[in-house]
Amino acid sequence: MTTNLLHTDFIYLDNAATSWPKPACVTEAMVDFLNNKAGNPGRGGHILARAAADTIEDARTKIAKLINAPCHTRVVLTHGCTDALNMAIHGVIRAAQRAGCEEKLRVVTTVLEHNAVLRTLHCYAADEKIELVLVDCNEDGCICPNVLTEALTPCTVLVCLTHASNAMGTIQPVKESIAAVRKVAPEALVLVDCAQTLGHISVDVQELGIDLLAIAGHKGIGGPTGTGALYLSCRAYPDSCKNETPRVFCERRGGTGSKAPGLEMPDVLPDALEAGTANAVGFAGLVAAIDALDPTAHEHEMMLTQQILDGLSTIDNVILYGMSGTEGRTPVVLFNVKSIPSRTIADRLDREFNIATRAGTHCAPLAHKLLGNHDDGGIRVSPGSATTSEDIERFLNAMRTIVSEACKVESSNS
Numbered sequence: 128m129t130t131n132l133l134h135t136d137f138i139y140l141d142n143a144a145t146s147w148p149k150p151a152c153v154t155e156a157m158v159d160f161l162n163n164k165a166g167n168p169g170r171g172g173h174i175l176a177r178a179a180a181d182t183i184e185d186a187r188t189k190i191a192k193l194i195n196a197p198c199h200t201r202v203v204l205t206h207g208c209t210d211a212l213n214m215a216i217h218g219v220i221r222a223a224q225r226a227g228c229e230e231k232l233r234v235v236t237t238v239l240e241h242n243a244v245l246r247t248l249h250c251y252a253a254d255e256k257i258e259l260v261l262v263d264c265n266e267d268g269c270i271c272p273n274v275l276t277e278a279l280t281p282c283t284v285l286v287c288l289t290h291a292s293n294a295m296g297t298i299q300p301v302k303e304s305i306a307a308v309r310k311v312a313p314e315a316l317v318l319v320d321c322a323q324t325l326g327h328i329s330v331d332v333q334e335l336g337i338d339l340l341a342i343a344g345h346k347g348i349g350g351p352t353g354t355g356a357l358y359l360s361c362r363a364y365p366d367s368c369k370n371e372t373p374r375v376f377c378e379r380r381g382g383t384g385s386k387a388p389g390l391e392m393p394d395v396l397p398d399a400l401e402a403g404t405a406n407a408v409g410f411a412g413l414v415a416a417i418d419a420l421d422p423t424a425h426e427h428e429m430m431l432t433q434q435i436l437d438g439l440s441t442i443d444n445v446i447l448y449g450m451s452g453t454e455g456r457t458p459v460v461l462f463n464v465k466s467i468p469s470r471t472i473a474d475r476l477d478r479e480f481n482i483a484t485r486a487g488t489h490c491a492p493l494a495h496k497l498l499g500n501h502d503d504g505g506i507r508v509s510p511g512s513a514t515t516s517e518d519i520e521r522f523l524n525a526m527r528t529i530v531s532e533a534c535k536v537e538s539s540n541s
Contacts, residue, residue, distance in 0.1 A: 135481065136481055137481050137482075137483070138480075138481065138482045138483065138514075138518045138521060138522060139483045139511065139513075139514070140482060140483055140484050140508045140509060140510055140514065140518075140522060141483050141484060141485045141507075141509060142346070142458070142509040142510060142511035142514075143293055143296075143323060143346065143457075143458075143459050143485075143507060143509035144346075144485055144509075145345045145346060145352060146326075146345065146346055146347065146348075146349050146511050146512075147511070147513075148513055149349055149350070149351065149412070149416070150349055150415065150416060150419040152415040152416075152418070152419050153349065153350060153351060153412040153413075153415045153416050153419070154412070155415070156411045156412050156414065156415035157351065157408050157409070157411050157412040157415075159411070160179075160182060160407065160408045160411035160412075161408055163178065164178035164179050164181075164182060164407075164411070165179065165407070165408065166178060166179040166180075167179060167404055168180040168182065168183045168404070168405055168407050169183070169383065170404070179407045182407050182410055182411050182414065183204065183405055183407055183410055184199075185410075185414050186204060186354075186410035186411075186413055186414050187199050187200075187202045187204060187356075187397065189413075189414055189417045189418070190202050190204075190342065190356050190358075190413075190417070191358075193325070193330075193348075193417060194325070194330050194331065194332050194340060194342070194358060195331040195332060195333050195334070196332055196333075196358055197333060197361075200395075200396050200397055201358055201359050201360070201364070201396055201397075202356050202357075202358055202397065203356060203357045203358075203359065203396065203397045203400045203401055204354075204355075204356050204397070204401060204405055204406075204410065205342075205355040205356055205357055206353055206354075206355060206406060207343060207344070207345070207352070207353055207354065207355040208243065208320065208322040208341050208342060208343035208355045209243040209355075210355055211341035211342060211355050211356060211357035212241075212243045212244055212247065212287075212318070212320060212341045213243070213247055213378075214357050214375075214378065214379070214400060215318050215339045215341060215357055215375065216244070216247045216248060216285070216287070216318070217247070217376075217378045218375035218376045218377065218378055218400075219284060219285045219316055219318070219339075219363075219374060219375055219376075220232065220234070220251055220256070220257060220284070220285065221376035221378060222372075222373065222374050222375055222376040223284040223285075223374070224256070225376060226372070228282060230282045231255075231256075231257065231258045231282065232256070232257045232258065232282060232284050233257065233258045233259075233260060233279075233280050233282045233283040233284065234248055234251075234252075234257050234258070234259050234260070234283070234284065234285045234286075234287065235260045235262065235275065235278045235279060235283055235285075235286045235287070235315075236248060236259070236260075236261060236262070236286070236287040236288070237261065237262045237263075237264060237270050237275075237287075237288065237289065238261055238262070238263055238264060238493035238494055238496070238497050239264055239268065239270065239289050239292045239294070239295075239297075239299070239491065239493075239494050240287060240289050240320070240491070240493070241289065241293055241320060241322070241490050241491055242490040242491070242492070243320070243490070244287050244289075244320060245492075245493065248287070258282075260278040261493065262274055262275050262278055263497060264292075264297075264494075264497065267295075267297060267449060267450050267451075267455075268292050268294070268295035268296075268297035268448070268449045268450070268494070269297050269299060269300070269455075270288070270299050270300070270304065272300055272303045272304040272306075272307040273307065275304055275307060275308065276307045276308060276310070276311045276312075279308065279311045279312040279315065280312070281312065281314075283312045283314075283315040284314075284315060284316065285315060285316050285317075285318060286304075286308050286312075286315050286316070286317045286318070287318045287320070288301060288304060288305075288317065288318070288319050288320070289319075289320045289322075289323070290319055290320060290321040290322075290323065290324040290325075290330070291321075291323040291324045291456070291457045291459075292323070292449070292459075292491065292494060293322065293323050293459070293489055293490070293491055294448075294459075294461055294488075294489045294491045294494045294495065294498075294505070294507065295448050295449030295450070295456070295459065295461050295494070296323070296432075296449055296450070296456040296457040296458070296459030296460065296461070296509075297449050297450055297455060297456055298324065298328070298455050298456060298457060301319055301335055301337075302334070302335045302336070304317075305317050305335060305336045305337065306336065309336070316338040316339060316362065316363055316374060317336075317337060317338045317339070318338065318339040318340075318341065319335070319337050319339070319340050319341070320341045321340055321341065321342060321343075322341065322342070322343040322346055323346065323347070323457050323459070324347065324457060325342055325343070325346075325347055325348060326346065326347025326348040326349065326420060327347040327425045327428070327457055327458065328425065328457070332358055332360070337358070337360065338359070338360045338362050338363045339357065339358065339359055339360070339363050339375070340357070340358040341355070341356075341357055342355050342356040342357070342358070343355050344356070344409070344410075344413045344416070348413065348416050348417060348420065349416040349419065349420070349512075350409070350412050350413035350415075350416035350417070351409045351412040351413065351416075352409075353406050353409045354406060354409040354410055354412070354413045357400070359375060359396060359400075362374070363375050364396055364399070373394075373399070375400070377392050377399055377400055377402075379400070379402045379403070380392055380402050381402035381403045383398045383401060383402060421512060424512035425458070427512060428458035428510050428511065428512060428514070429453045429458055430516075431458065431510040431514055431516065431519050432453050432456070432458045432459070432460060432510065433452070433453045434516060434519045434520075434523075435460045435508055435510070435519055435522070435523070436451075436452065436453070436460060438519070438520075438523035438526075439460070439462055439523070439526065442464075442523075442526055442527055442530050443530060443534065444464050444465040444466065444467075444530060444534070445462055445463070445464055445526075445530070446462060446463045446464070446465065447460070447461075447462050448461040448462065448463075448498055448505060449461055458509055458510055458511075459507060459508075459509045460507070460508045460509070461489075461505045461506070461507050462505060462506055462508070463500060463503070463505045463506065464506075464526075464529075464530055464533070466533065467529070467530075467533050468486075468503055469486035469487065469500075469503050469504050469505050469506045470486040470487065470503075472484075472486065472506050472526075472529060473485065473486035473506055474486075475525075475529055476522070476525055476526075476529075479525075480521070480522075480525040482521070482522050482525060484506055484507065484508050484522075485506070485507045485509075486504060486505070486506050486507070487504040487505075488501065488504035489504065489505075489507055508522065
């Protein structure tokens with residue numbers, strides 16, 4: 128597709144998948160990097176290599192500040208949130224296996240999780256390497272901390288929690304959940320997936336007590352795809368490996384630029400978990416995106432979310448999922464229309480009205496199974512900072528047209 132969508136009447140309502148349009152400064156920073164800084168970070172002492180290394184460290188420092196990490200070295204740069212989740216899950220399970228345990232390791236997670244968590248855990252559960260326990264949510268898409276703790280045992284090594292459902296947008300009581308986990312299973316590490324929240328709402332790893340935080344650079348932060356990070360607390364990875372064994376095993380091995388001789392990986396963060404050449408051009412864009420974050424954007428997005436909820440609630444046969452209002456949710460609305468497949472609606476919105484939404488199960492199959500729409504999923508609408516109230520009204524008018532036409536066809540066939 129070669130059309131410049133910025134110069135058409137295109138409406139983009141799929142920001143929960145990836146934010147768009149990116150700030151102009153993101154493009155400019157990436158072009159500047161490719162033109163002036165595109166050496167291999169950490170793999171040389173010349174001017175381009177140093178410039179690339181500075182870009183990487185700048186990204187690490189800015190992410191650390193964004194999440195209030197105690198030290199920037201505790202931020203490991205990854206190729207996205209899925210990469211970060213895999214690094215954490217494989218790393219914790221492998222470390223626990225190597226440490227030895229008389230009973231089968233238990234991992235507790237929820238039905239709200241993204242496939243990046245569910246499929247990664249399933250590969251261990253299917254081979255009976257772990258006991259995997261899934262905790263249900265209520266009809267609003269919220270996990271109860273007390274129900275979560277009922278699934279814990281002394282052999283629980285990991286608890287995986289999404290900060291907000293990518294399907295319904297429901298923000299989870301992460302702080303309360305982590306506090307509850309600490310009381311029942313103090314040794315268990317807690318991994319939080321903040322792909323849907325960082326850049327929208329505050330995420331403070333120290334205040335929340337998070338052990339491991341998986342970050343996406345291309346959603347709420349507004350950076351390019353292929354960028355992400357994993358934060359590790361001292362509980363997950365000690366300051367000194369000589370005195371205490373890390374609880375995250377390094378699954379990815381290779382060159383780091385900081386320790387060339389020998390076959391062992393470095394034992395200090397971030398190098399201990401960073402192997403291979405980083406996506407430096409992407410992180411140049413992410414630095415620019417973080418610098419350009421607008422503190423008023425979330426309020427604007429939630430105003431549009433309320434407009435969507437209000438408008439859809441007046442259309443016949445529309446089924447809304449999740450919280451009834453905007454409190455306790457991200458700028459995400461999930462809905463269906465009775466008798467019309469979700470993909471049919473999304474396709475018509477795209478082809479006939481030039482409106483981009485997303486239909487299906489949104490890589491969260493267990494959440495949709497709980498909602499009773501596992502086969503068809505739902506239509507997800509997610510406005511962004513560039514979305515206008517007029518855009519939302521156009522979307523609502525398009526939905527009124529689609530539903531009205533469907534009702535006429537159904538009536539004529541009856």
